[in-house]
Amino acid sequence: ISADMQLDYESDPPLDDAKSLEKVSTLNGAVSQLASDFDRDSNLCLERFSRTRRASVISTGSLKLDLALGIGGLPKGRMVEIFGKESSGKTTLALHVIKEAQKNGGYCAYIDAENAFNTSFAEEVGVDIDKLLIAQPDSAENSLSIVNTLVGGSIDVVVVDSVRTKRSSDPSSGLYKEVTCGGNALGFYSAIRMRTSRRKLQYSKDEATGISIAVQIIKNKLVPAALKEAGLNIGFGKGICHESEILEMASTHGVIVKEGSGYWINGDFLPGKEEAEKFLLENDAVADDICSTMRSQLFET
Structure with missing residues (x-):
């Protein structure tokens, strides 16, 4: 290796105390000037930057989906897009996010651009309608x-349902296609994009009681790129069947003890899966405690 090449690999010479103090003073002056000229977010502190990268989140209402997202839910202060065909669970998922935000004392708003908001269904999901701001704008500009x-x-969650509109592809044929306002802007600026799709109907005693859907994480800026998917069950008129996934995941991680075909939950033995799910459904406090324990194990370690 020549002397010239060696110079490329040499580090800067060590600074003496005077030069080191001068360098630190100059850097602090530049950072203070940035904070004065702009705002607090311009503070170039590495430790503070690292903290902001660990975004605070709001649960989706599904442990499986929170786990697939990798951070325990949807990040606050970021744009999230949920897209999919009709009746694939988009509105249901959005309402569960509102429910979870309200449980933690958050304020939420629902922009009903389609004038199709179902108050009764929202209440069945668990949304506090009295504390929900609802608007039904008559144009996309008013929505914006x-x-x-x-x-x-101080709003924690704003849901816009929906941002898609129908546009005629051929006026003479009467055919329409769905397009997103702003073209590719929403997909580009969204921190997370999730695609919902229907899998199959759920039956109980030959009666359709709900649907199974798949939620695919198409884009996630907050964790390393990975195409992940979560399967959810949605009951007609009820929302996400959280009791079934709590039972499944808690049994896997030892929070609920499975013995044979039965389950030990909070000191009670339930002889079968159906009985265990019914117990969790009827005892919200127990289900919430188990869910909190699961979240601590999965997302706070």
Whole structure:
């Protein structure tokens, strides 16, 4: 290796105390100037930057989906897109996010661009309608204005249902296709994109009681790129069947003890899966405690 090549690999010479103090002073002055000229978020502190990367989240209401997302839920202050065909669980999932935010004392808003908001269904899911802001704008511009006003305040979740519109592909044929306002902008700026799709109907005693859906994580800026998927069960008029996935995941991680075909839950023995799920459904406090324990194990270690 020549002398010139060796120079490329040499580090800077060590600074003496005077030069080191001068360098630190100059850097602190530049950082202070940035904070003065712009705002607090311009602070170039590595430790603070690392903390902001660990975003606070709001649960989706599904442990399986929270696990697939890798961070325990949807990040606050970020744009999230949920897309899919009709009746594939998009609105149900959005309502569960609102429910989880309200459980933690958050304020939420629902922009009903399709004028199709079902108050009764939202209450069945667990949304507190009395504390939910609901708007039904008559144009996309008004929807945008409402969102711009709300996100600057103390709102935790703003749901816009939906941002898609129908446009004629051939006026003479009467055929329409769905397009997203703004073209590719929503997909580009979204931190997370999730695609929902129906799998099959769920039956109980030859009667359809719900559907199974797949939620595929198409884009996730907050964790290493990986195409992950979560399977959810949705009961008609009820929302996500969280009791079944709590039982499944808690049994896998030892929070609930499975003995033969039965389960030990909170000191009680339930002889079968159906009985265990019914117990969790009827005892919200027990289900919430198990869910909190699971979240501590999965996301806070």
